[in-house]
Amino acid sequence: MSRFAVLATAFCAILASVSGSPVATNETVTLEKRITHTGRGTWYEVGLGACGYNDIDSSYIVAISHEIYNNGGNCNQYMRIENTANGAVAYGQTRDECMGCDATAIDLSPSLFQALGADLGEGVLSLSWHFMSKDWKP
Structure with a gap:
């Protein structure tokens, strides 16, 4: 193989490794820490x-505890909710405050409660x- 072919191959290899490298920017990205809560879920008639x-x-729709309502700072934020008994998952939007809920308990609209594989007669879910x-939006 000629020297030119060896040099051309080496140059192409270097160029390929540089073009695949991340580009440095001055932007700072802040990652949000995801905290998974476990608690009680009940349903209520929304309005x-x-x-x-x-x-x-x-x-x-989800109503969150007054302890984490954050003066409305969590309004319209979506939540991933899992029924720990059957593994059913659904996403609900925070639109209300639950004055009777402790920090990890949430109230769900009837349709969201049922989407988690539960009958309204059950009343309470883990x-x-x-x-x-x-x-994020679904």
Whole structure:
């Protein structure tokens, strides 16, 4: 093989490794820490919620504890909710405050409660849940 072919191959290899390298920017990316909570889930008939929206029972709505309501700072944020008994997962939108819920308990719209594989007659579920990133939508 000629020297030119060896040099051309080496040059192509270097060029390929550089073009696959990440590009440095001045942007700072902040990753949100995801905390998974476990707690009790109940259902309620939705309506005008603390976030100021008039919702209906067929929407996937969540009321969170007054302890984490954050003066409305969590309004409209989606949550991933899992029924720990059967593994069913659904996503609900935070639109209300639950004054009677402890920090890890949530109230769900009837349709969201049923989407987790439960009958309304059950009344209470064991759940795990976490907030999705602020800009996430299903």
